[in-house]
Amino acid sequence: xxxxxxxxxxxxxAQPITKPGRPPAVLxxxxxxxxxxxxVEVLRGVDLRVPRGELLAIxxxxxxxxxxxxxxxxxxxxxxxxxxxxxxxxxxxxSDRQLASVRARTIGFxxxxxxxxxxxxxxxxxxxxxxxxxxxxxxxxAQAAEVLERVGLGHRLEHQPAQLSGGERQRVAIARALVAxxxxxxxxxxxxxxxxxxxxxxxxxxxxxxxxxxTIVVITHDREMADGLPRQVEIRDGxxxxxxxxx
Numbered sequence: 253x254x255x256x257x258x259x260x261x262x263x264x265x266a267q268p269i270t271k272p273g274r275p276p277a278v279l280x281x282x283x284x285x286x287x288x289x290x291x292v293e294v295l296r297g298v299d300l301r302v303p304r305g306e307l308l309a310i311x312x313x314x315x316x317x318x319x320x321x322x323x324x325x326x327x328x329x330x331x332x333x334x335x336x337x338x339x340x341x342x343x344x345x346x347s348d349r350q351l352a353s354v355r356a357r358t359i360g361f362x363x364x365x366x367x368x369x370x371x372x373x374x375x376x377x378x379x380x381x382x383x384x385x386x387x388x389x390x391x392x393x394a395q396a397a398e399v400l401e402r403v404g405l406g407h408r409l410e411h412q413p414a415q416l417s418g419g420e421r422q423r424v425a426i427a428r429a430l431v432a433x434x435x436x437x438x439x440x441x442x443x444x445x446x447x448x449x450x451x452x453x454x455x456x457x458x459x460x461x462x463x464x465x466x467t468i469v470v471i472t473h474d475r476e477m478a479d480g481l482p483r484q485v486e487i488r489d490g491x492x493x494x495x496x497x498x499x
Contacts, residue, residue: 275303277337278358278436278467279325284334286320286490294320295331296490302436302469307462308497309470309478310485317490319440322471326438327355339435356384360429360437364444366421368413374400374424375409381428399427403457419450426457436467443477455480 279302286295294317302308312318323329324336327343336343339358343351368377378396379389387395397409403423413421422442429437439458443451455477458468462482470481478484483497 275305277301278304278339279469280335280337281325282335284321284324284331284336286317286324286329287332294490295324298334298487298490298492300325300485300492300495302467304435304467305462305465306483306497307458307466307468307470307481308483308485309472309481310487311472311475311478312487313473316487318471318473318487320490321487322438322440325469326359326361327351357432358435360432360434362422362425362429362437362439362442364441366413366425366445368421368424368428370413373410373412374405374416374427377413377424378428378431381431385432396427396431399431400424402430403427417450418446419453422446422450422454423457426454426461430461430466436469437461438469438471440471441473442470443474 279300281298281300284295284298284300285293287293298321310318310321320329324331325338327336327338330336330343338354341354341358343354346354369380372380375393375396378400379392382392382395385392397406400406400409400423403426405420405423405427408416408420411420413424416424422445426437426439426442429439442458443454446454458470462468470477472478478486484494485492485497486494
């Protein structure tokens with residue numbers, strides 16, 4: 253008789269990552285390194301701590317390692333060495349399936365390309381972000397409409413991406429990132445495809461969300477944008493060379 257095989261749990265217990273006297277951390281990286289065949293060392297011992305409710309920029313020129321750092325912070329890639337803890341979870345001890353579950357519940361992504369689905373309305377695009385959350389369809393739509401109202405698009409719920417301006421499409425993308433109420437949102441060059449007026453509106457929205465308690469990490473090459481945020485982390489040649497919020 254073949255023994256029963258137990259299914260691998262996707263829900264994993266978080267471990268505290270808060271030290272006495274410090275605010276809770278949503279994300280912690282310790283001595284993170286990343287190399288690719290060649291060998292090419294892209295990240296060289298990165299230490300970073302992001303407390304809950306913080307708005308910060310990771311800024312650096314092309315080739316500095318910030319995109320690779322984003323992928324590792326967002327658990328889209330694993331480091332070659334070092335420790336990554338996201339919402340209390342040690343990424344190294346999780347299987348790919350468990351890590352995907354933690355990512356779906358904990359992380360929201362905003363990209364400069366928007367990545368909205370053509371043929372779907374704004375509310376359908378945002379509700380799509382809850383597809384695997386076990387929420388009934390009517391509730392998904394209601395939750396999506398609520399978040400779109402929050403980002404100023406309550407009057408555009410049924411509009412498709414082609415009917416929206418660049419700034420409006422980015423607002424839909426931000427709403428999609430927020431709809432599952434993640435612990436942290438990564439915004440990768442969120443104004444890269446926008447005109448100056450739309451860029452100002454998107455940055456104002458991110459500041460508003462920060463004021464409400466959201467944790468937001470903006471990845472950018474734009475130093476002027478970074479200087480407008482409460483904390484700036486500068487990366488160069490795979491190393492953090494300046495952190496205005498380091499304690």
